[in-house]
Amino acid sequence: MGASGSGAIAARGTNAAAFGGVANHPRISKTRRADEPAPNVADYDEARSTFRWSDARRAFEGRPFGLNIAYEALDRHLDGPRADHVAIRWLGKHGEREEWTYRSLARETRRFARALESLEIAPGDRVYALLGRVPELFVTALGTLRHRAVLCPMFSAFGPDPIRARMTIGQARVLVTTERLYARKIAPIRSELGSLEHVILVGDDRASTAVPGTHDWATLVASAPDEHAIAPTDPETPALLHFTSGTTGTPKGALHVHEAVVMHHLTGGWALDLHPDDVFWCTADPGWVTGTSYGIIAPLTHGVTMIVDEGELDAERWYDTLARERVTVWYTAPTAIRMLMKAGAEPVRTRDLSSLRFLASVGEPLNPDAVVWSQEVFGRPFHDNWWQTETGGIMVANLASAEVRPGSMGRPLPGVEAGIVRRGDDGSIEEIVAPDIEGELALRPGWPSMFRAYWGQPDRYAKCFADGWYLTGDLARRDADGYFWFVGRADDVIKSAGHLVGPFEVESALLLHPAVAEAGVIGKPDPIAGEIIKAFVALKPGFAAGDALSLEIIGFARKHLGPAVAPREIAFVDSVPRTRSGKIMRRLLKARELGLPEGDTSTLEGPGSS
Ligand code: ATP
Ligand code: MG
Numbered sequence: 001m002g003a004s005g006s007g008a009i010a011a012r013g014t015n016a017a018a019f020g021g022v023a024n025h026p027r028i029s030k031t032r033r034a035d036e037p038a039p040n041v042a043d044y045d046e047a048r049s050t051f052r053w054s055d056a057r058r059a060f061e062g063r064p065f066g067l068n069i070a071y072e073a074l075d076r077h078l079d080g081p082r083a084d085h086v087a088i089r090w091l092g093k094h095g096e097r098e099e100w101t102y103r104s105l106a107r108e109t110r111r112f113a114r115a116l117e118s119l120e121i122a123p124g125d126r127v128y129a130l131l132g133r134v135p136e137l138f139v140t141a142l143g144t145l146r147h148r149a150v151l152c153p154m155f156s157a158f159g160p161d162p163i164r165a166r167m168t169i170g171q172a173r174v175l176v177t178t179e180r181l182y183a184r185k186i187a188p189i190r191s192e193l194g195s196l197e198h199v200i201l202v203g204d205d206r207a208s209t210a211v212p213g214t215h216d217w218a219t220l221v222a223s224a225p226d227e228h229a230i231a232p233t234d235p236e237t238p239a240l241l242h243f244t245s246g247t248t249g250t251p252k253g254a255l256h257v258h259e260a261v262v263m264h265h266l267t268g269g270w271a272l273d274l275h276p277d278d279v280f281w282c283t284a285d286p287g288w289v290t291g292t293s294y295g296i297i298a299p300l301t302h303g304v305t306m307i308v309d310e311g312e313l314d315a316e317r318w319y320d321t322l323a324r325e326r327v328t329v330w331y332t333a334p335t336a337i338r339m340l341m342k343a344g345a346e347p348v349r350t351r352d353l354s355s356l357r358f359l360a361s362v363g364e365p366l367n368p369d370a371v372v373w374s375q376e377v378f379g380r381p382f383h384d385n386w387w388q389t390e391t392g393g394i395m396v397a398n399l400a401s402a403e404v405r406p407g408s409m410g411r412p413l414p415g416v417e418a419g420i421v422r423r424g425d426d427g428s429i430e431e432i433v434a435p436d437i438e439g440e441l442a443l444r445p446g447w448p449s450m451f452r453a454y455w456g457q458p459d460r461y462a463k464c465f466a467d468g469w470y471l472t473g474d475l476a477r478r479d480a481d482g483y484f485w486f487v488g489r490a491d492d493v494i495k496s497a498g499h500l501v502g503p504f505e506v507e508s509a510l511l512l513h514p515a516v517a518e519a520g521v522i523g524k525p526d527p528i529a530g531e532i533i534k535a536f537v538a539l540k541p542g543f544a545a546g547d548a549l550s551l552e553i554i555g556f557a558r559k560h561l562g563p564a565v566a567p568r569e570i571a572f573v574d575s576v577p578r579t580r581s582g583k584i585m586r587r588l589l590k591a592r593e594l595g596l597p598e599g600d601t602s603t604l605e606g607p608g609s610s
Helices: 002-006 016-023 044-050 053-058 069-073 102-118 135-147 160-169 179-192 260-270 289-301 315-324 334-343 368-378 458-462 503-511 547-561 586-594
Strands: 086-091 097-101 126-130 150-154 174-178 198-202 238-243 253-257 279-282 305-309 329-332 358-361 382-386 408-412 418-423 429-432 439-443 469-478 484-489 494-496 499-501 516-526 530-539 569-572
Touching: 053 260, 069 135, 069 260, 069 289, 086 102, 086 135, 097 102, 097 135, 102 135, 126 135, 126 160, 126 179, 135 150, 135 174, 135 289, 150 160, 150 289, 160 179, 174 179, 179 198, 238 289, 260 289, 279 289, 289 305, 305 315, 315 334, 334 368, 358 368, 368 382, 368 503, 382 408, 418 469, 429 439, 484 503, 494 516, 494 530, 499 503, 503 516, 503 530, 503 547, 516 586, 530 547, 547 569
Parallel strands: 086 305, 126 150, 126 174, 150 238, 174 198, 279 305, 279 329, 329 358, 358 382, 530 569
Antiparallel strands: 086 097, 238 253, 408 484, 418 429, 418 439, 439 469, 469 484, 494 499, 516 530
């Protein structure tokens, strides 16, 4: 993905001091309270050297039905002590509260699978979900997997265009949605969705519905028989179709198979340090891969209690939830963390957050000052980790047992071979073994949750692999101790006066300026330098845009980054365009700057489509 269109990526040695904004924060070592469990990975080097995929896969053999995600997430617990443990504690938008045990959730998924059978849905058919974070979403997801149909979750805030595109690409046969979402988003386009045969509706306030041309959840699912045996599931059976975030272009449908659960389970233990007694909160919506891999599958395979919050991001609500539910492990994203930082430390001081044991972040670069902030405010650092829709699970992570290097994504997990490579002009791949050199982050294929296809795009899939590597389209560097540092997306990277500059490090430095609330950085074509660095900056309240502030910010950036890497131009904007999952859409800033078409904006955050 990503870099394939942009030709060779030159690598260069970097002087870490030139990137002081990112690399120079003190490392954070941790102390464990006496009442905390020991980290799942005690010794990183030993875990890596003794790990074998063959052993890991063997641990999942001998199941009655082959390898089925729904079995691993639910049924496996039903004969043991966790059967009546709370699997999901659901917090409704308006203060409702509902608890689902492993047993009750499994029962509903059996009913859902029976409902699919009654509709003559075959294994492999695509079942789409367009639901908010309601319990029916989890039943749909696991019931679909149980039946061996392919689940495609969509973000409920999508408007009709992105919905139509995703349902057409994946040839949706079933859609589960709500009465309200159906009326607003599906009914107007239903005649264009040729493959769609069945729509199952959850009524408003989860009551019964009677909308012509649809099935009522309460009638079809809730009253279906609750007996259902999982049919034999080969590990390579297609399971999940996940669309990428669309940060760099048209979203791609990455296909994952049931064997992915091996990775979900292992990484839930390694990178999120899940223990069975944890109360775990993954704040991502299951419309994105994080919300499925780690908001449904991984935690359930560990038998923990998951918090599911139907509400939207809100500092007061979130802190209340963390405190009241006694959350122990919290997995969120930089965009949310920055929002919490804006709310300040006061809301933390007034609540008892002592249950929190492990904090993790994913999705975009985690600015080092956010890690330092969390250490100050929570007494715990955020642990950044890196992965993609395509990898299906976490690949690189800061572990509970290791010191945190603010600004670093951490180290490759056991079984994950990550390298920094350079693509030659002739398409050849050369691994860069020396430390601190920027290049493309690449992975040796073979982990269980690796995507098996881009749905309907075999050429695009094939282009992601070369010389025995999966090429991620992200640029990074590895330090001498094996920690990886994100540089930027290959498509976003700026080539200025012979330097390769990752926008993230420039943005991170700009965010340190007291007036800067948000920053997005691009390369602007320049006849002499090739590209110059241009920053789009949104200001905090109380600061006035103008030439004086622009000069001051440029001077500030020069001090932190050096003149070669500091922006030469600043444009003030009200906000920086982001995807709905919070990632900066630099390609949009660039298109606007150059007066070019904006391309696919289906995942752009903004009013109007929700
Ligand atoms: P598209 O592929 O459609 O452009 P996308 O890459 O944003 O969208 P995702 O698969 O949701 O879609 O996101 C994965 C990407 O997010 C990674 O390739 C990387 O660029 C970024 N990312 C994820 N985690 C991190 C992290 N910890 N640090 C920096 N970047 C990250
Ligand atoms: Mg991507």
